[in-house]
Amino acid sequence: MITTVTVNTAIDKTYIVENFGPGGVFRVQRVMAQAGGKGLNVARVVKAFGEEVVATGFIGGYNGRFIEESLAAEGIKGDFVHVSGESRICLNILDTAGKTQTELLEPGPEVTFEEGERLKEKIKFLARQSQVVTMSGSLACGLMPDFYSHLIEVAHKEGAKVILDTSARALKEGLKARPFMVKPNLQEAEALTGKSLAEEKAQYDFLEEMIETGVEVAVLSLGEAGALIRTREAFFKIIPPRVVAVNTVGCGDSFVAGFAVALARDDSLLTAAKLATAVATASATSLGTGECKIELVEKLMLQLEVYDISSHNCLYKKGFR
Numbered sequence: 001m002i003t004t005v006t007v008n009t010a011i012d013k014t015y016i017v018e019n020f021g022p023g024g025v026f027r028v029q030r031v032m033a034q035a036g037g038k039g040l041n042v043a044r045v046v047k048a049f050g051e052e053v054v055a056t057g058f059i060g061g062y063n064g065r066f067i068e069e070s071l072a073a074e075g076i077k078g079d080f081v082h083v084s085g086e087s088r089i090c091l092n093i094l095d096t097a098g099k100t101q102t103e104l105l106e107p108g109p110e111v112t113f114e115e116g117e118r119l120k121e122k123i124k125f126l127a128r129q130s131q132v133v134t135m136s137g138s139l140a141c142g143l144m145p146d147f148y149s150h151l152i153e154v155a156h157k158e159g160a161k162v163i164l165d166t167s168a169r170a171l172k173e174g175l176k177a178r179p180f181m182v183k184p185n186l187q188e189a190e191a192l193t194g195k196s197l198a199e200e201k202a203q204y205d206f207l208e209e210m211i212e213t214g215v216e217v218a219v220l221s222l223g224e225a226g227a228l229i230r231t232r233e234a235f236f237k238i239i240p241p242r243v244v245a246v247n248t249v250g251c252g253d254s255f256v257a258g259f260a261v262a263l264a265r266d267d268s269l270l271t272a273a274k275l276a277t278a279v280a281t282a283s284a285t286s287l288g289t290g291e292c293k294i295e296l297v298e299k300l301m302l303q304l305e306v307y308d309i310s311s312h313n314c315l316y317k318k319g320f321r
């Protein structure tokens with residue numbers, strides 16, 4: 001089983017707005033609303049692969065009710081801690097004409113110490129039955145920056161592998177509990193180190209630093225350029241084929257989901273890295289946040305460029321890039 005933890009759940013609203021920009025009045029052409037926040041996107045993709053998944057986290061208010069009902073309608077099992085505050089809305093404004101994407105992320109509700117303790121208890125129970133626990137996204141207000149560290153310790157004690165996908169101080173503090181895997185994107189990694197990671201050498205050094213902190217798998221995701229995946233023994237770069245990107249919100253979540261599925265199936269590191277990249281790339285091509293079409297994933301798996309960086313070898317390269 002895979003448990004996905006979303007501390008700051010959300011209604012992910014997508015607005016399609018032509019020629020959007022700051023300071024004007026715009027008519028929205030199309031509105032879509034989904035249960036969201038990173039971990040719920042992970043759960044959606046895991047479910048598409050037919051793996052058993054339970055989504056947990058904090059949920060509250062009218063928005064919380066919408067989130068729970070949407071998940072139930074999608075057939076995703078939820079086991080949440082209910083809080084007195086209101087779950088947030090995250091807006092993704094897609095301008096199909098101007099080809100821009102703008103995200104507005106609300107901070108989320110205030111969560112009390114007692115509510116935090118209840119989530120720890122729940123994770124203890126769920127991690128006992130899970131091979132993998134994913135922990136994704138920002139922390140809700142009121143929680144200490146080391147909140148993920150405590151959750152990771154609880155999951156580790158129950159024998160689960162933890163994938164941590166967060167940013168800023170929550171990532172810095174979370175690393176201290178040595179999660180099995182971390183997956184910052186380039187921006188998040190630069191914010192963590194305070195350095196530019198534009199150069200390949202800087203990216204390699206960053207992954208080495210992550211491994212030195214004690215994580216087993218360090219991933220740096222690079223948008224359309226793919227991802228670098230490093231352990232103490234292995235180091236791969238996976239580059240996806242060029243695709244027409246429609247909505248890249250949720251790509252990182254799809255990457256985490258693909259990796260979690262492979263880990264739960266006991267696949268090799270290389271298979272996990274390829275599956276994660278293919279799932280994330282497929283997600284970029286659909287309008288829904290973190291949507292996943294298995295047939296497309298299977299097709300993309302055969303079109304990835306794979307480099308073994310530790311031996312300077314190209315394992316698979318197709319002629320179409």
Ligand SMILES: Nc1ncnc2c1ncn2[C@@H]1O[C@H](COP(=O)(O)OP(=O)(O)O)[C@@H](O)[C@H]1O
Pocket residue numbers: 184185186221222223224225226227240243245248249250251252253255276277278280281284
């Ligand atoms: N425009 C794109 N084209 C193809 N694949 C993409 C694109 N954007 C993202 N991806 C895929 O999604 C993964 C995660 O994307 P990235 O932007 O690095 O993370 P995040 O969504 O967390 O910001 C990438 O490693 C890649 O596989």
Ligand SMILES: O=P(O)(O)OC[C@H]1O[C@](O)(COP(=O)(O)O)[C@@H](O)[C@@H]1O
Pocket residue numbers: 008010011012036037038039041090105136137138139248249250251252253254289
């Ligand atoms: O918890 P955070 O960091 O505020 O992020 C929330 C938002 O991230 C998203 O999951 C997208 O994340 P990715 O594009 O990194 O996968 C949105 O769906 C969501 O509302």
